[in-house]
Amino acid sequence: MxxxxxxxxxxxxxxxxxxxxxxxxxxxxxxxxxxxxxxxxxxxxxxxxxxxxxxxxxxxxxxxxxxxxxxxxxxxxxxxxxxxxxxxxxxxxxxxxxxxxxxxxxxxxxxxxxxxxxxxxxxxxxxxxxxxxxxxxxxxxxxxxxxxxxxxxxxxxxxxxxxxxxxxxxxxxxxxxxxxxxxxxxxxxxxxxxxxxxRNAPFAIRQAKQSLNNSVEMGLESAMSFERQTFSILASTTDKTEGIAAFKEKRHAKFTGN
CATH class of the missing domain: 3.90.226.10 (2-enoyl-CoA Hydratase; Chain A, domain 1)
Known part of the structure; x- marks a missing residue:
């Protein structure tokens, strides 16, 4: 470009x-x-x-x-x-x-x-x-x-x-x-x-940004529902597994956005 x-x-x-x-x-x-x-x-x-x-x-x-x-x-x-x-x-x-x-x-x-x-x-x-x-x-x-x-x-x-x-x-x-x-x-x-x-998990950051934006653009209950749904999606990611493993092993996580 x-x-x-x-x-x-x-x-x-x-x-x-x-x-x-x-x-x-x-x-x-x-x-x-x-x-x-x-x-x-x-x-x-x-x-x-x-x-x-x-x-x-x-x-x-x-x-x-x-x-x-x-x-x-x-x-x-x-x-x-x-x-x-x-x-x-x-x-x-x-x-x-x-x-x-x-x-x-x-x-x-x-x-x-x-x-x-x-x-x-x-x-x-x-x-x-x-x-x-x-x-x-x-x-x-x-x-x-x-x-x-x-x-x-x-x-x-x-x-x-x-x-x-x-x-x-x-x-x-x-x-x-x-x-x-x-x-x-x-x-x-x-x-x-x-x-x-x-350094943090990129997909988690993107989802957190959307949820934060919803906090001023949606009603509370709708925004809370989105937050929980997104949290549940992140629970199945490779980055979540890597992040927790790195925490337990006392090392820096290597996030891929997956």
Missing amino acids: EHKSFLQVTELDSSVFQLGINRPERKNALNTELVIHLADTLEFLVNIKSARVVIIHGLAGDFAAGADIDEIATLSPKQALLDARVSAWRRIRQCPIPLIAAVDGYCLGGGMELLLSCDFALAHKNAKFGLPEVKLGLMPGAGGTQILPRLIGKNRAARMIYSGEIMPASTMVEWGVVTDLADEDVLTAAVSVATKIA
């Missing part, structure tokens, strides 16, 4: 990949082509390269400072409804493997919504976050008004969205948007976490 210059793909090993957003002249603003290519690349890494974890980060000092204003400026109501990014955002959210956001610099608007499409985020202590769309006469349109309140509650989400205020990383940790702060290189910190995840 050809990787375009605004998306840098780095293979750390056969299971952990980094996707670096590379539009430094626009502070890594997310245009339509980039969002679609990001979704395509994730599918390629999962289906062709058998990736187990992907870290999404920005190059040149910023995660992503929003959507591309030039595109939005000429967007009509019909174009907004038929926007190809809608499908691309859905594909990113539905990626079956863990996605980790490693945030430096600005994480605003569409960048914030990209973070929310990941499973969790680490950030540099000086990173800045916000959903400033109302300052442009707009509102978040890629999950900001739906995913964020499910994560931090309606009141805190309302404050962020209505004010358009840029907030520090420390507040995002306090509110649960970011799990960890890094004093130095956030990408190094993210790689450390990703490597730990990649």
Whole structure:
């Protein structure tokens, strides 16, 4: 697969990949082509390269400072409804493997919504976050008004969205948007976490991700039923047998995803 210059793909090993957003002249603003290519690349890494974890980060000092204003400026109501990014955002959210956001610099608007499409985020202590769309006469349109309140509650989400205020990383940790702060290189910190995840049983991780997503998308009883059904499927896997054997033998498990 050809990787375009605004998306840098780095293979750390056969299971952990980094996707670096590379539009430094626009502070890594997310245009339509980039969002679609990001979704395509994730599918390629999962289906062709058998990736187990992907870290999404920005190059040149910023995660992503929003959507591309030039595109939005000429967007009509019909174009907004038929926007190809809608499908691309859905594909990113539905990626079956863990996605980790490693945030430096600005994480605003569409960048914030990209973070929310990941499973969790680490950030540099000086990173800045916000959903400033109302300052442009707009509102978040890629999950900001739906995913964020499910994560931090309606009141805190309302404050962020209505004010358009840029907030520090420390507040995002306090509110649960970011799990960890890094004093130095956030990408190094993210790689450390990703490597730990990649050592675990990949099929179990995929099923756990689906079950976690169900916790906010389904009613409790339906989600509990799915969890138990999935647990029972995992009970018959080769990886379960290997994991328990490795635990008893005090060695590292060698998981195959079967």
